[in-house]
Amino acid sequence: MVTLAEVAQHAGVSASTVSYVLSGKRSISATTRQRVERSIRELGYHPNAGARALASSRSNIIALMVPLRTDMYVPVMMEIAIAVATTARTHGYDVLLLTGEEGPDAVRRVAGSGLADGMILMDVELDDERLPLLRESAQPAVLIGLPADTTGLTCVDLDFKATGALCVEHLAGLGHRDVAVIGEAPAVYERHTGFAERTLDGLRSRARETGLRLLHRPCEGGYDATAVTVARILDERPDTTGFVVQNEAAVEPLLALLRQQGRAVPEDVSVVAVCPEQVAVQASVRLTSVSLPAQEMGRHAVEQLVAKLDGRGGDEVVLLPPALTVRASSGPAPLR
Amino acid sequence: MVTLAEVAQHAGVSASTVSYVLSGKRSISATTRQRVERSIRELGYHPNAGARALASSRSNIIALMVPLRTDMYVPVMMEIAIAVATTARTHGYDVLLLTGEEGPDAVRRVAGSGLADGMILMDVELDDERLPLLRESAQPAVLIGLPADTTGLTCVDLDFKATGALCVEHLAGLGHRDVAVIGEAPAVYERHTGFAERTLDGLRSRARETGLRLLHRPCEGGYDATAVTVARILDERPDTTGFVVQNEAAVEPLLALLRQQGRAVPEDVSVVAVCPEQVAVQASVRLTSVSLPAQEMGRHAVEQLVAKLDGRGGDEVVLLPPALTVRASSGPAPLR
DNA sequence: CTCTCCTGTCGAAGCGCTTCGACTGCCTGG
């Protein structure tokens, strides 16, 4: 292993000079800089991460806590994780992958050991047990999701309330009067994950404003569960002409069921999904959808965190505005 | 921040004693140990990761390099990543998430800086450009996937050749004579990703042995692309009664198409998939499948790596045996 | 021409931990 001292000797300067060339924290003459850089290249020097962390008390690592539940749509998580890793690199940070399994202990461990400079938490519940710890440990952190109490916390999320409103608005504008919502798995609601409830909130309040009748049913996803859910919905509200789906695993089953029952999309029934763009485009009917901006969320989260670590900016709640893209699955409500 | 020295003082022992209590590398009397442990608890001490890494030249971090392509089935990657993180924790390691983006540079960076003690690489190509680096830097590593030349390398993967053979065997045993393979996206083959070619190899050689006619077509996945692929296949081989699908994104489209054409599964056509169990179970027809043991692969990879880091075990190629589960999508070939 | 102020460089003091050698008793075997 090549060390700083060896580089210094090779370049004929002191160790501190090499360090300052690397960090740019003091001015260095052009000639010295070049000599040092050349030595670094020739010797293939890489600063030792541990030594650096010890001396500077900065690890240049961001911890990312991902849920290990499987009742959430996994590709979205993955996309966020990859966006976080990629964005972090552009700011000189690496990403440590923590699973939700360890829960609050992970927060303690990371904060205590100085393993990471800050952390990003995904899958935040309304009343998350990790939050008190975060607050008291003064660990720089950014949440992806929105808890009930955001005091002293920085959060990034899609504006799910506006998302819900947008879906209703679109369907109402097309003349639909009876709309059913196929939601996330019941467990998601029981856990009080913010986004599901906020979407519902948006859906409901806009429905009230537009005089639209709304029926919400959680749904496990998959063919069997979706069939049961849809049957119940149509039984209860036979006049339903619009569906809002917020569960990727129910999208395709729903379309198959409608087809099977001879209900044409979008002529007889309109479907609006809240899902990643890819799902909307690859479905058997190209779906009108509000897309889940996974990449953008990951990127924003990192940028907020880096700003905090640099002492810039403070606590802030960033809600990304939703965008509804009209595709082939929604159209005017059929005439009665 | 509480330090070792403070714990030592609080417990009335020397710093080295505390260190030995923590590491267990020298024997400590029961009374001393208890006193130290009590101080640790009372002060809320957490060893500083950087200092530890510097002094011991072990970071207790494993780097995991995930591809950031999206033409592979993402949930499998995620499942592997989570299994890696979880298993690593049980061995006292944390996981650093590297994206494929940086490519070989990431290997250099991690190996050079001592950021991680070892690495796990996913999505290995037959002639991967990261391998020479790995070999020359003597970085302890485990590959998930199988390159062309495995000398000096430890690899973990599903035995895809046996997987292919198993699929053919199953269909041949049911009397099918004409079988079509709907493969991964063309890009996957162009990249010479080992698993796709090995599966094909297994399929073909067993087909030859059993006298089965095999037609292989890569497929992008999604409804449109799959429709084109299937149409071509049925055009070229109208007598096709069996499908082997190795692209999760083509599974549901295929089933929908067959339904639409009035071909009943499994009465007229049998379908065997190579996919995660969840996909097979949640599909509109419960699929006969060879499952992708993502968790097991992640777990094995970590265990191989930890063994290496502990100086146990050497280079080894672990091929997990495939298992075919018969579900509702395959049955006897129809009588002509 | 002197005083001051930069600029560029160096030396040294840690950062918090691990680990090696050394030391002290005490136990065991001869």
Place this chain on the structure above:
DNA sequence: CCAGGCAGTCGAAGCGCTTCGACAGGAGAG
């Protein structure tokens, strides 16, 4: 009763880096 060994503890020397204060020399101001 003593040599030898072992369990238990300590002190000190780093690990490779960052950073602070100091200092030399040259430039600009007076």
